[in-house]
Amino acid sequence: MSVLLQISDPHFGTEQAPVVEALRALSQQQRPDLLVLSGDITQRARPAQFAAARAFTDRLGVPLLSLAGNHDIPLFNLRQRLFHPYAHYSAAFGAELEPVHCSRDLLVVGVNTTRWYRHKNGEISQAQIERVASWLGRATPAQLRVVVVHQPVAVLQPGDRHDLLRGHAGALQRWAGAGCDLVMGGHIHLPYVLPLAGLARPMWAVQAGTAVSARVRDGAPNSVNLLRWDDAGAPGGCIIEQWDHNGDTQAFVRNRVTEVTPARAGGSALER
Secondary structure, eight states: OEEEEEEOOOOBTSBOHHHHHHHHHHHHHHOOSEEEEESOOBSSOOHHHHHHHHHHHHHHTOOEEEEOOGGGSOSSOHHHHHHOTTHHHHHHHOSOSSOEEEOSSEEEEEOOOOOTTOSSOOBOOHHHHHHHHHHHHTOOTTSEEEEEOSSOSSOSSGGGGGGSOBTHHHHHHHHHHHTOOEEEEOSSSOOEEEEEOSSSSOEEEEEOOOSSBSOOBTTBOSEEEEEEEOTTSSSSOEEEEEEEEETTTTEEEEEEEEEEOOGGGTOOEEEO
């Protein structure tokens, strides 16, 4: 079995120290095989904020796949935003903006959906869509096929529709045909697992809340996702757990569990 820990929107610079420590304890307890950091790592893309974020991920001691979010591009330094938008991100997390993780059980493909000329909204190009499809086409039957973006590809609430990733409809159609199982994202600080309709195969959007920031959404505490995948396990071999921070105990506790079955094993979902 492989375990993936998804952390999104920590917004270092607005992090809460007790929540950071609780997340470190959760990671130490669960021992994930991969840490996915799905954007908005910092609040204002400052070197000190990136350094704090990198120090935290290094403390976890887990293989890392990270993506930049819209907050990880300088907002007020227009010259840097125009000519070197990812300089501070790359100094902390490396020059690869679209990393890929490949193991026996997992294929995780990162996509950079930020643009220097967009303040919040993300977009995806046709070249990026095809790059992801090419990776998905190389997957083995044993691998769970996960694409990671920053902005959401599906939303629950009408008020979040303006935050949808631009170009998401065509991307989902293409990736479904190429064999994708899950699309992970963040950006809107609201956690949920949502089946994606009208595609060639069952797929799900897996959204994470804000991991450690004080910028929590009303009614949604700090949260992260733990994904467990065992291709040889029982039906529902992909288990997605939402872990919320509890202010009374200062610990992350499991709140919601969703079991999804990829298409090669039936393509159903059960929430409990």
